[in-house]
Amino acid sequence: MTAVDLPGPVLARDGLADVPTSDDTQTRKDYASDQEVRWCPGCGDYIVLNAVQGFLPDLGLRRENIVFVSGIGCSSRFPYYLDTYGMHSIHGRAPAIATGLAITRPDLSVWVVTGDGDALSIGGNHLIHALRRNVNLTILLFNNRIYGLTKGQYSPTSETGKVTKSTPLGSVDRPFNPVSLALGAEGTFVARTIDSDRAHLTEVLRAAASHRGTSIVEIYQNCPIFNDGAFDAFKDKNSREATVISLRHGEPVRFGPDGALGVTRDSVTGSMRVVEVADVGESALVVHDAAADDPSSAFALSRLTDAGALQQSPIGIFRQVEQPTYDDLARQQVATAQGTEGAGDSAGLAALLTGTDTWTVA
Amino acid sequence: MHAVDLTTLTVEAVKEFGLTRKDASRAKNMFALGLLSWMYGRPTEPTTEFLTTRFGAKPTLRDANVTAFRTGWNFGETTEAFAVTYEIKPAAMPSGRYRNVTGNAALAFGLIAAGQQSGLPVFLGSYPITPASDILHELSKHKRFGVTTFQAEDEIAGVGAALGAAFGGALGVTTTSGPGVCLKSETLGLAVMLELPLLVCDIQRGGPSTGLPTKTEQSDLLQAMFGRNGEAPLPIVAPRSPADCFDATLEAVRIAVTYRTPVMLLSDGSLANGSEPWLLPDVADLAPIDPDFATAPNARADDGGGSFLPYLRDEDTLARPWAVPGTPGLMNRVGGLEKADRTGDISYDPDNHDLMVRTRQAKVDVIARSLPPTEVDDPGAELARGARMLVVGWGSTYGAIGAAVRRVRRDRRQVAQVHLRHLNPLPPDLGEILARYDRVVVPEMNLGQLALLLRGRYLVDALSHTQVSGMPFKAAPLADVLRGHLRQLDGQPAVQHSERHPAAGVPA
Numbered sequence: 001m002t003a004v005d006l007p008g009p010v011l012a013r014d015g016l017a018d019v020p021t022s023d024d025t026q027t028r029k030d031y032a033s034d035q036e037v038r039w040c041p042g043c044g045d046y047i048v049l050n051a052v053q054g055f056l057p058d059l060g061l062r063r064e065n066i067v068f069v070s071g072i073g074c075s076s077r078f079p080y081y082l083d084t085y086g087m088h089s090i091h092g093r094a095p096a097i098a099t100g101l102a103i104t105r106p107d108l109s110v111w112v113v114t115g116d117g118d119a120l121s122i123g124g125n126h127l128i129h130a131l132r133r134n135v136n137l138t139i140l141l142f143n144n145r146i147y148g149l150t151k152g153q154y155s156p157t158s159e160t161g162k163v164t165k166s167t168p169l170g171s172v173d174r175p176f177n178p179v180s181l182a183l184g185a186e187g188t189f190v191a192r193t194i195d196s197d198r199a200h201l202t203e204v205l206r207a208a209a210s211h212r213g214t215s216i217v218e219i220y221q222n223c224p225i226f227n228d229g230a231f232d233a234f235k236d237k238n239s240r241e242a243t244v245i246s247l248r249h250g251e252p253v254r255f256g257p258d259g260a261l262g263v264t265r266d267s268v269t270g271s272m273r274v275v276e277v278a279d280v281g282e283s284a285l286v287v288h289d290a291a292a293d294d295p296s297s298a299f300a301l302s303r304l305t306d307a308g309a310l311q312q313s314p315i316g317i318f319r320q321v322e323q324p325t326y327d328d329l330a331r332q333q334v335a336t337a338q339g340t341e342g343a344g345d346s347a348g349l350a351a352l353l354t355g356t357d358t359w360t361v362a
Numbered sequence: 363m364h365a366v367d368l369t370t371l372t373v374e375a376v377k378e379f380g381l382t383r384k385d386a387s388r389a390k391n392m393f394a395l396g397l398l399s400w401m402y403g404r405p406t407e408p409t410t411e412f413l414t415t416r417f418g419a420k421p422t423l424r425d426a427n428v429t430a431f432r433t434g435w436n437f438g439e440t441t442e443a444f445a446v447t448y449e450i451k452p453a454a455m456p457s458g459r460y461r462n463v464t465g466n467a468a469l470a471f472g473l474i475a476a477g478q479q480s481g482l483p484v485f486l487g488s489y490p491i492t493p494a495s496d497i498l499h500e501l502s503k504h505k506r507f508g509v510t511t512f513q514a515e516d517e518i519a520g521v522g523a524a525l526g527a528a529f530g531g532a533l534g535v536t537t538t539s540g541p542g543v544c545l546k547s548e549t550l551g552l553a554v555m556l557e558l559p560l561l562v563c564d565i566q567r568g569g570p571s572t573g574l575p576t577k578t579e580q581s582d583l584l585q586a587m588f589g590r591n592g593e594a595p596l597p598i599v600a601p602r603s604p605a606d607c608f609d610a611t612l613e614a615v616r617i618a619v620t621y622r623t624p625v626m627l628l629s630d631g632s633l634a635n636g637s638e639p640w641l642l643p644d645v646a647d648l649a650p651i652d653p654d655f656a657t658a659p660n661a662r663a664d665d666g667g668g669s670f671l672p673y674l675r676d677e678d679t680l681a682r683p684w685a686v687p688g689t690p691g692l693m694n695r696v697g698g699l700e701k702a703d704r705t706g707d708i709s710y711d712p713d714n715h716d717l718m719v720r721t722r723q724a725k726v727d728v729i730a731r732s733l734p735p736t737e738v739d740d741p742g743a744e745l746a747r748g749a750r751m752l753v754v755g756w757g758s759t760y761g762a763i764g765a766a767v768r769r770v771r772r773d774r775r776q777v778a779q780v781h782l783r784h785l786n787p788l789p790p791d792l793g794e795i796l797a798r799y800d801r802v803v804v805p806e807m808n809l810g811q812l813a814l815l816l817r818g819r820y821l822v823d824a825l826s827h828t829q830v831s832g833m834p835f836k837a838a839p840l841a842d843v844l845r846g847h848l849r850q851l852d853g854q855p856a857v858q859h860s861e862r863h864p865a866a867g868v869p870a
Contacts, residue, residue, distance in 0.1 A: 085687035088697025100523030105530040129515035337505035344507030350645040358461045
C-alpha cells in the first residue's frame, strides 16, 4: 500500500470562518426557544444553558446557521431550549451524526452536547474518532460523574468505590479522566471548565467555538439529586484557590493562596507534581504551552486531577493547536476532483455509465 | 470429454518470458479462454486488447497472458482432438448500446445518478463489510460528481453520519450487509422518527451472525421489515438483477426523498458480484427527483406572522417539510422522542402517540399509490387460458425462477410468474393477482420470509420453496419443484421418480 502527501497545507482558519454572520443585533432572548426548561431545580445544566444563550449573540452568527446535536441524558435536552436548528438524537451517537453534518455543511457552526455516560460509555468510540479526525465540531461534555436520567447509577467518570443503586457495595472499575482521554486521542482543542464559573465558562466556550477542528470542553456540572457536591472543592470560596489549578497559556502554572503552589515536571519521568513555590523557586515551575504540537505535557498536566473524590484539578485550555481538519480535507478532495476532471454533469454521467467497453445490438 | 493438461501446456508456451513456474501457470486461465474462444468461434481481439490494457505496466505479464491465450486458440485449431465447434446465435436482446456491469457498480452508478437527478450532494457513510465494500470503493472514485465518501469508525457511525448529512440537506446513504444492519437499527428508528430521507443498502449475505460473508442469501427481508424497536415501518425495494441495481437505486431514492423516510434497498451477494449485459439508459430519460426543500413558513402564528410547523404534512404523500439548517425562519428541533402532530414538540399524550404511530405507518402505505401495476407474466391469460399456478419471487432469484418457469412451459404446462420489486409497501394490485390462482409458490433463499408476509397480509395459502445453502437457485431443480406442484394441482403425487431432481420441498 502507498501513502501520498496530501495537498495543502490547509491554512489555519477560524472555526467559524465559513459561517455567515448576522447584521442584526442579537440578544439572549433570540436564542431562547418556546419550550419550558425541565431540569431538576438547582441543576448545573441551567447555568451552562444561560451561559450559552448569553454568549451566542456575541458570536454574531446567523442563528439559522447554528446547529446543536445531542445524544441521550439530562444534558442532551439542551437543543430543545435553544432557538437554533437542533437534533436530540440517540444515545452516544451525536458525534457521528454531527460529523456527517459538518463534512457536508461548512457554513454551519455545529455543536455537540453530551454527558459522561453518553460520550464516554455508550458513545466512546465516536468521541475518540471525532477527536482523531479533527472534524470542525465543538463538543460540550457535561460531566456530573453520575447517570442522572436513569436515576443514579455510577458512570464511567465516577470514582472507584462509588455506592449507587447499581453498585451497592461500591463500583470496582476505574474512571476515565475525560481530558486525558481526549489528549490521548490527540484532540486539537481540549479544555475543562466549571459550571459555577460563568466568566471562565464563557471564555473557554468562545475559544472552543472559534477553533477550527474538534474542540472538546469538559464541564464539571453538579447533579444536585444523585451526586450533589461532587465539585464542591472547586466552588467553595475558601478552598477553591488551593484546588483549582488554573492553566494560562504562556504562564507558569501557579495557584493557591498568594500563588504559593505551583507545578513542576519530574525531569526523569516527565510527570507533573504540585509543589510549594517557596521550596523550588518560580523558575522551576512549568510554563504552560497549550500550543505545543506534542500533547505529552498537556497529558501530564491532566494527570493532576484526582481519580477519586475531587480535591484538585487543572482548569483551563490544556491544548489548542492548529491542524488540518477532516472536513476541510474531504471537501478539498471533492473540489480538486471537480477542478481537474470537471464537475460532474449529465454528459459526465453518461460517460461514466458508458465506460470503456460497450457493444451495440441492432 | 477431453483431458487437456493446461498447466504444462501453458508453462511451455510462456517459457520464453522467463517467469517462475508458479507465475507462468497463472496464465492457464488465458490458455483455457483461448481454447474456448476457438471452440465457440468468438473474436479474439477484445481479449487481447483487454490484456494489453490490464497489464500495460507489466510487459512481461502482458506478453505471457497474450501468448497463453493465442496458444490456447491455436491448440484448438491444430489439435484434431476436437471434432466439433459451436456457433451460438446472439441472444434476442432489445436493440441499443450495452456494457457489462456488476450489481455493486450499478448500484454505485445509481447513487451518482440519483445525486445528479435530485441536485443533492451524495454523502456515503460506510464501514467496510463483505459484500458491500465495492460500492464504497466505486463511489470514492467519483468525487467530481459531488460525492463524499466517509469511511466511518463503525457501522453505527456510518449510518449516523449519513443521517447527519441528510439533516443538512444531502442525499445520505449507508451501505452494509446483514450484520451491519443489526448495528444500524437504532439509528434507523431515529430516521423513521425524524422523517428524513436516507438510503440503506443491505447487500445480503449468509447469516446469522458472521455467517457466510462471501455467499448469498435473502434472509434479511424480515429484519428490513421489522428489525427495529417500536412500530418503525420503512419502505423496502429489491433489485432483481445486477443491471437492475441501477434502476432500483433510483427508485429507492425517489421514495426516500419524496416521502422523507429511510428506505432499505435489499441487494445480495450474487447480485453484487454477478454481472450481466446492461442496456445503457439515456441519461436524458432519467426522471428528476425533487427535494422540495422547505423555504418559507407554512403556518400562521398567534401574532399574525408566519410560523413553521416541522411536522405539518403534505396531504398526498404525508411527507413532512425538509427544512435544512441555514434556512432563515424555520429553526426547529427534532429528535427521537415522540413528536406532537404538526408542531414536532415533545409529546407524551396518549392520543397523539397513537396518531403518530398510525401516521408513520400510513405514510409508508401511501407509497403504494405511486407504484406501477404489477407485471404478471402469464402468456395464456389474455386468451382466458391462464395458468392455475403463480410463482412469486423477489430479488436476485428473478433469473433462476424465470428460467425454471420457461422450462416448465416447454412441457406445454402453464405457469405464471410475478417478481416483486417493492416489498414494503407491497403493490396495491398484488392481493387481487394472488387470488386469481389456485396455487401460489414462493421460492426464496431463506426459510420463507416473503411467504410469511404474503400469508399474513392476504390470507393466501402461499407455499414456500426454500433453499438456504448460500448458493443461488438452479433452474433445473427449481423447474422440477414447479412440476411437482403442477402434478399436485392435477391430483397426482408431487414426486415422479423419473425426474433427475427430486422435488424437494413439495408437500407429498
